[in-house]
Amino acid sequence: MATSRNWLLLRGLARGVGHWGSFSEKIQQHFPNDKFEFLDLPGNGIRHEETSPIKISEYVKDLRARCSYVQKGESFQVLSVSLGAMITVEWMKEYPHEISKATLVCTSSGGFSPFYRRFIAGNIPKGLKLIGREKDETFWEKTVLGMITNSHERREEEIGAMIEYTKRYPMNPQNVIRQMFAASRYRFPDSAPGDVRLLGSHGDRLVSPTCTLKIAEKWGVRAEMHPWAGHDVPIDDPQWLLEHLL
Structure with missing residues (x-):
């Protein structure tokens, strides 16, 4: 009988558990013997009325208090995207015996990459259009998905549920700003904090794909790069992501 593994999944900037879309079911089907926990960052998803911290270490503190594996003293592995990956790195650095492995998707680090690669300037006008439109959920999701996905077919499959x-669970724009501020200040350690796999995409139009490659260079690890997906690889090509998990 296969050994059961514990998984924690963390999304990124302004995205809640529900924004995994159909991937949340696909990963559980792909690893039927494993256990899964999906947690919202403070300010996102079911926690949208809370205030997001402005320090990555505060997200770690918050999520550790909510993680069932931590409560039970069980090790686990993490799949995390973007801001969620930054939180994962800090978690591994602060509590090295809790996270056994981590797959970090489309993330970046201050100090490794300049700000104009960590958030591609062409997205600023689109982001500004979201201000004051958080109650227009259709406009919000079409705009956001248009920035972070490249597959029109996959967007159409997922957008209704999104x-x-x-x-x-509407997003508070002030929390978006607070999360962006936390991400902008965060610096990765000079060496990998543990057993990590880096995944990125050459088609990422939100965060330059060079950010993943720069982390790989600094840490001396290999980065696996999707040929065309956008920033949200779990939506654009869930099968590719599943095949590249540790």
Whole structure:
């Protein structure tokens, strides 16, 4: 009988558990013997009325208090995207015996990459259009998905559920700013904090793909790069991501 593994999944900037879309079911089907926990960052998803911290270490503190594996003293591995990956790195650095492995998707680090690569300037006008439109869930999701995905077919498959999720748990723009501030200040350690796999995409239009490659160079690890997906690889090509998990 296969050994059961514990997984924690963390999304990134302004995205809640529901924004994993159909990937949340696909990963559980792909690893039927494993256990999964999906947690929202403070300010996102079911926690949308809370205030997001402005320090990555505060996200670690918050999520550790909510993680069932931590409560039980069980080790686990993490799949995390973007801001979620930054939180994972800090978690591994602060509590090296808790996270056994981590897959970090489309993330970046201050000090490794300049700000204009960590957030591609062409997205600023699109982001500004979201201000004051958080109650127009259809506009919000179409705009966001247009920035972070490249597959029109996959967007159409997922957008209906995404809109309904955002209606239930709307994002506070002030929390978006606070999360961006936390991410902008965070610096990765000079060496990998543990057993990590880096995944990125050459088609990422939100964060330059060079950010993943720079982390790989600094840490001396290999980065696996998707040929065309956007920043949200779990939505654009869930099968590719599943095949590249540790």
